[in-house]
Amino acid sequence: MSRMRIVLAEDLTLLRDGLIRLFQAHDFEVVAAVDNGPQLIRDLVALRPDVAVVDVRLPPGYSDEGLRAVLAARQQVPGLPVLVLSQYVEQLYARELLADGLGGIGYLLKDRVSDVGQFIAAVRRVADGGTALDPSVVAKLLDSRRRPLDRLSPREREVLAHMAQGRSNAAIGASLVITERAVGKHTASIFTKLGLQPSEDDNRRVLAVLAYLEG
Amino acid sequence: MVSLALSLGMAQDLIRADPDATAQLLSEARSTAVSALADLRTVMHSIHPAVLADRGLAGGLRALALDLALPVTVDGDAPAALPAAVQSAAYLATAECLANAVKHSRATAGGVTLRHDGAVLRIVVTDNGIGGADPAAGLGLRGVMRRLETFDGRLDLDSPAGGPTVITITVPHGPGRLP
Numbered sequence: 147m148s149r150m151r152i153v154l155a156e157d158l159t160l161l162r163d164g165l166i167r168l169f170q171a172h173d174f175e176v177v178a179a180v181d182n183g184p185q186l187i188r189d190l191v192a193l194r195p196d197v198a199v200v201d202v203r204l205p206p207g208y209s210d211e212g213l214r215a216v217l218a219a220r221q222q223v224p225g226l227p228v229l230v231l232s233q234y235v236e237q238l239y240a241r242e243l244l245a246d247g248l249g250g251i252g253y254l255l256k257d258r259v260s261d262v263g264q265f266i267a268a269v270r271r272v273a274d275g276g277t278a279l280d281p282s283v284v285a286k287l288l289d290s291r292r293r294p295l296d297r298l299s300p301r302e303r304e305v306l307a308h309m310a311q312g313r314s315n316a317a318i319g320a321s322l323v324i325t326e327r328a329v330g331k332h333t334a335s336i337f338t339k340l341g342l343q344p345s346e347d348d349n350r351r352v353l354a355v356l357a358y359l360e361g
Numbered sequence: 362m363v364s365l366a367l368s369l370g371m372a373q374d375l376i377r378a379d380p381d382a383t384a385q386l387l388s389e390a391r392s393t394a395v396s397a398l399a400d401l402r403t404v405m406h407s408i409h410p411a412v413l414a415d416r417g418l419a420g421g422l423r424a425l426a427l428d429l430a431l432p433v434t435v436d437g438d439a440p441a442a443l444p445a446a447v448q449s450a451a452y453l454a455t456a457e458c459l460a461n462a463v464k465h466s467r468a469t470a471g472g473v474t475l476r477h478d479g480a481v482l483r484i485v486v487t488d489n490g491i492g493g494a495d496p497a498a499g500l501g502l503r504g505v506m507r508r509l510e511t512f513d514g515r516l517d518l519d520s521p522a523g524g525p526t527v528i529t530i531t532v533p534h535g536p537g538r539l540p
Contacts, residue, residue: 203411210415234402234411238424257395286428 149175150273153195155212156231157181157204165199165259172266183211190219190226197273201256202232202239213239224248229272231256240283244356249349252278252312268312277312277352284310287356297339305332310355314348365393409449417441418448419475422455426473431463431488437475439482440534447512451484451532454505454516458486458528461501466490466526477534484530492524 152174156162159181166176178189182205190198198219204211216228229252230243243251252272258280259265268278279287284307288295298306301322308318315329322329333351337344342354368390375383405411413421418439426433439448455473462471468490476483496502496518506516514532 208414209411234406236412236424237427238412238416238420241427257398260391260395 149173150196150270151175151177151193152269153177153186153189153193153198154179155181155183155186155198155200155204155215157201168259168262168266169199169269174269182206183215186212186215187219190215191222194223194226197227197229197250197269199229199231199269202230210239213242217242220246220248225250225275227272227275228252229254229269229278231259235280235283237283237286240279240287241356244277244353247353247357249277249353250275253283254278254280255282271312271348276349279311279352281307281311298336302332302336302339305329306336306355309333309336309351312348312352362397365390365397368393409445410452413448413452414445418443418451421448421452422473422475425452425456425459429459429463429471431459431468431471433459433462433471433473435473435475438477439475440477440479443482443534447482447514447532447534450508450512450514451482451530454509454514454530455484455486457501457505458530461494462486462488462490462526465494466492466524468524468526480533480535482532482534484532486528486530487525489525491522492520492526493522494518494520494526494528 152169154162154165154169154176156165156179162179162181166179169176177193177195180186180189186200186204198216200212200216202210202212204215213230216230220226220228224246225248227250228243230239231254232239233256235253235255240253243253250272252268254265254268258268271278287310288303288307295303304322305318308321313321315333316326319326319329334344345351345354368386372383372386372390375386410421410424412424416424419435419437423435426435439451459471459473462468466488468488471486471488474485494502496506502516502518509516509530509532512532514530517529517531518526519528520526
């Protein structure tokens, strides 16, 4: 596997250096590490990395510059894979990131970097065009006000929650301690109950679920 | 933070003598740090949500509405140059009204409308529930009223038995003051 080229945007020097070390240790090539929004847009468009890891909050305004830079860059480079990190995850931002329906989107709490294995797996999944949504966003998205979800069994709701994070059937099976085949049955049943087109593609599954939740 | 420092200190002591115990201590330290972050985040969010700074009052309320267990539409906008303290007070007041609607009103839908005229910001929070909301019954609304008074703001409640509930929050934001 060739080394993945990554652009990193984080204004806290210590965290930026830590992430650079982490990515280098996992065989990524950090092609740019920037600390502000305008520079991030320029580098994303000029360097076309395999994936970008971006802090929501960046100078000069220290508001949601990172998110805005990412959305602007994806308008110029459709589907550019981006994983956004934030101190606090907002459903609103998750929806904005996913709105173009092209996938290659991650949105995680910053704390998740402390689970190195899972974090690196999430970065790779996003680079492959998949989705990595924070469990806390997923929990909000699957909120009980969405009545049709009542038709799902508790097990199916669990499977749906994992699916919306971007997990494959094999990964869902492993964390729920059931066979991949059993997960397949649950997902088929979920798709039927929700009236969604079945799909084997992990990212399309997430987008289908989210599109359903939107509707 | 104290227990985090303690775990790290013990790990440092044990790193050569007992690698397994060190790994255990480091894993404890990590989960302590993560849960401290979660606590800090909850506190910060309850004081001044980041989305308010990012997107202003209307954007913050739209983000809040998405998280509620009640479909709530948010309409209109707030003045761009709203002082942060006023913005925060107006947000928390609206959030409290919506939380009450979710908890007590048995409503199936709610709405928030923001209007401003250069001097006064008016936020109307409605729900189609059972009405009968009483500021004397709980601390929440009274706290909100007191906080709004700090900014010469006020909260007017119209909640007849049988509903609907209409709450009007008024905050002066410009040079003008309420009559």
